[in-house]
Amino acid sequence: MLIYSLKRLALAVLIVSAAMFLLFTMIYLIPGDPASVALGPRATDAMREALLIKMGLDQPVWIQFWNFFTNAWQGNLGNEILSNRPVADVVMEQLPWTLALIAGGMVWSIALGIPLGCWTAVKRGGLADRAIGVLSIAVIAVPSFVVAIYALLIFAVSLRWLPAIGAGDPGNLGDQLLHLVLPSLAVGLGWVGYIARMVRASMLEVLEAPHIRTARAFGLTDRQITYRYALSIAILPTVTLLGVGIGQMLSSAVFAEIVFARPGVGKLVYDAILTRNYPLVSGAVLVTTALFIAINLIADLVVGYLDPRVRSRL
Amino acid sequence: MNVLEIRHLSVSFAAEGGSLQALKDVSIDVPEHCIVGVVGESGCGKSTLINSILRLLPDNGSIDAGSIHFEEQDLTQAGRPKMQDIRGQRISTVFQDPMDALNPVLSIADQMLHIQYRSGLGRKEKNARSLDMLRRVRIPDPESALKRYPHEFSGGMKQRIAIAMAMMMEPALLIADEPTTALDATLEVAIIKLMKDLQSHIGCSMLFISHHLGLIAELCDQVVVMYAGEVLERGTARQIFHNPWHPYTERLLDCDPGSQSSRMRHLPTIPGEIPDLKKRQEGCIFRSRCQFCEDICHAMPDEIQSNGHHVRCHRRSP
Numbered sequence: 036m037l038i039y040s041l042k043r044l045a046l047a048v049l050i051v052s053a054a055m056f057l058l059f060t061m062i063y064l065i066p067g068d069p070a071s072v073a074l075g076p077r078a079t080d081a082m083r084e085a086l087l088i089k090m091g092l093d094q095p096v097w098i099q100f101w102n103f104f105t106n107a108w109q110g111n112l113g114n115e116i117l118s119n120r121p122v123a124d125v126v127m128e129q130l131p132w133t134l135a136l137i138a139g140g141m142v143w144s145i146a147l148g149i150p151l152g153c154w155t156a157v158k159r160g161g162l163a164d165r166a167i168g169v170l171s172i173a174v175i176a177v178p179s180f181v182v183a184i185y186a187l188l189i190f191a192v193s194l195r196w197l198p199a200i201g202a203g204d205p206g207n208l209g210d211q212l213l214h215l216v217l218p219s220l221a222v223g224l225g226w227v228g229y230i231a232r233m234v235r236a237s238m239l240e241v242l243e244a245p246h247i248r249t250a251r252a253f254g255l256t257d258r259q260i261t262y263r264y265a266l267s268i269a270i271l272p273t274v275t276l277l278g279v280g281i282g283q284m285l286s287s288a289v290f291a292e293i294v295f296a297r298p299g300v301g302k303l304v305y306d307a308i309l310t311r312n313y314p315l316v317s318g319a320v321l322v323t324t325a326l327f328i329a330i331n332l333i334a335d336l337v338v339g340y341l342d343p344r345v346r347s348r349l
Numbered sequence: 350m351n352v353l354e355i356r357h358l359s360v361s362f363a364a365e366g367g368s369l370q371a372l373k374d375v376s377i378d379v380p381e382h383c384i385v386g387v388v389g390e391s392g393c394g395k396s397t398l399i400n401s402i403l404r405l406l407p408d409n410g411s412i413d414a415g416s417i418h419f420e421e422q423d424l425t426q427a428g429r430p431k432m433q434d435i436r437g438q439r440i441s442t443v444f445q446d447p448m449d450a451l452n453p454v455l456s457i458a459d460q461m462l463h464i465q466y467r468s469g470l471g472r473k474e475k476n477a478r479s480l481d482m483l484r485r486v487r488i489p490d491p492e493s494a495l496k497r498y499p500h501e502f503s504g505g506m507k508q509r510i511a512i513a514m515a516m517m518m519e520p521a522l523l524i525a526d527e528p529t530t531a532l533d534a535t536l537e538v539a540i541i542k543l544m545k546d547l548q549s550h551i552g553c554s555m556l557f558i559s560h561h562l563g564l565i566a567e568l569c570d571q572v573v574v575m576y577a578g579e580v581l582e583r584g585t586a587r588q589i590f591h592n593p594w595h596p597y598t599e600r601l602l603d604c605d606p607g608s609q610s611s612r613m614r615h616l617p618t619i620p621g622e623i624p625d626l627k628k629r630q631e632g633c634i635f636r637s638r639c640q641f642c643e644d645i646c647h648a649m650p651d652e653i654q655s656n657g658h659h660v661r662c663h664r665r666s667p
Contacts, residue, residue: 249450253464268452
């Protein structure tokens with residue numbers, strides 16, 4: 036398990052490095068020089084020259100990349116343009132809000148999706164199975180920002196059950212959790228459908244396996260068979276799916292943060308793009324990329340933990 | 350005294366284009382401490398027989414008639430919880446393919462622990478019992494084997510573990526569904542010997558299903574010959590192998606490669622195929638492939654019995 040974890044960690048570092056290279060290439064290929072963007076149209080050539088040297092952009096491209104690369108690994112993503120604060124600080128300030136939102140969406144979609152998937156697999160072909168099947172497809176098909184807007188209109192504006200905007204008073208955890216409900220609903224709803232469908236499909240496959248017949252022939256109860264013998268295998272593809280799905284959840288978090296005027300990385304990137312704050316955009320993108328890779332790493336490690344076959348193969 | 354008494358059992362499956370009768374009027378006795386062999390070609394209803402006894406027929410299968418008496422009760426009438434109590438506890442099963450018979454993500458210790466959930470023992474005693482069973486099926490280093498997972502064992506070892514699990518609750522009846530077919534021929538003898546040792550040690554009866562005639566002859570006290578979901582002949586191993594009454598049994602014995610004494614280019618076969626079970630013909634089921642077929646065979650032959658040797662064939666009719 037240790038060797039497996041180390042291997043996966045090394046691979047993750049490699050992927051983040053590759054992502055950095057891509058990001059650097061993209062920034063480098065964008066027409067126009069960053070100095071004139073930063074200084075505005077009234078800057079003199081001397082000012083531009085000075086900033087270029089300060090930013091290290093007069094160096095050959097491979098040295099620029101090497102500086103970017105080593106600085107990024109040390110947590111130095113440069114300074115943003117508007118307030119001249121370190122990008123890393125700005126992004127890290129916003130990151131917990133986004134993490135809370137994604138965690139909220141994940142937790143409730145897993146808590147609902149997995150039992151629904153099991154239940155519909157066991158009762159396959161029944162009315163409940165078909166109804167939940169149709170509903171799952173429906174919630175998968177609805178874009179998360181539509182859910183966000185309607186959730187806002189219904190639960191915050193019309194019914195006034197939950198707060199509409201913001202993230203809650205600082206230091207007041209209860210208030211913050213209350214503010215988290217509607218955004219997580221919007222981010223997680225489609226995933227309830229995804230997880231339910233995925234778990235149902237793999238449960239149906241596993242329930243046909245010879246070892247399930249053995250378990251039945253040994254007199255284990257239906258509960259034991261469904262939740263211990265079948266679900267422990269059927270859950271594996273879903274864990275991998277969730278790791279990959281974090282990327283999609285990050286993008287729906289952007290919409291949720293904008294609709295609910297919540298702080299967060301999504302909102303940060305959105306505002307940075309509007310103000311052409313390119314260092315901030317690239318820093319935030321790099322951080323979310325690293326986050327995505329880290330969560331995939333965790334998903335792989337969880338699969339390795341749950342499946343002894345994977346553990347011993349690697 | 351019979352541990353298992355199957356009487357006139359008929360089982361059918363709902364299929365496209367009408368129902369398929371997989372078992373028809375099957376009667377089998379399994380006496381105490383006896384090993385009863387069931388032989389027949391593929392598709393003769395051996396698996397359906399096992400699934401009927403365990404009441405694990407798929408959703409489209411149903412028991413239409415007959416009874417399965419086991420320890421003073423009719424399993425065809427037993428409810429779900431009752432059957433769960435019997436499975437693994439009183440009737441245990443070893444399946445054909447050991448490669449996929451154990452749960453891949455649970456350790457051997459966990460799986461053996463779960464089987465004992467009705468025993469009322471503490472965790473320590475259960476683990477001690479698992480260890481003891483692994484020792485009895487001669488798994489090397491049983492302590493570490495308990496901690497391992499099925500994929501870390503070879504096919505032969507997995508089948509030994511499956512046998513240990515099946516025997517753990519000391520059942521009254523062990524069903525063995527071609528337990529050595531998926532294994533190397535060299536392992537076959539060892540596994541069979543192991544099962545026989547455990548069977549006589551525990552004192553259970555065994556229903557041994559196989560198409561390996563040599564194995565049946567060596568292992569079994571009694572033999573049942575099945576064809577297309579019907580029992581054509583049953584009796585002691587001696588009666589079946591030395592004095593077969595049914596033409597099908599005779600031809601089956603002729604086809605056994607082990608019985609060939611001279612070299613030949615082709616192994617003998619029984620020409621023809623198993624009839625379509627969706628459209629069962631009237632009369633003797635083996636009629637279409639029988640070299641002795643006569644007009645009278647269009648009527649169903651009665652079961653004839655003498656000294657425990659049962660047969661369904663007009664040639665034996667008085």
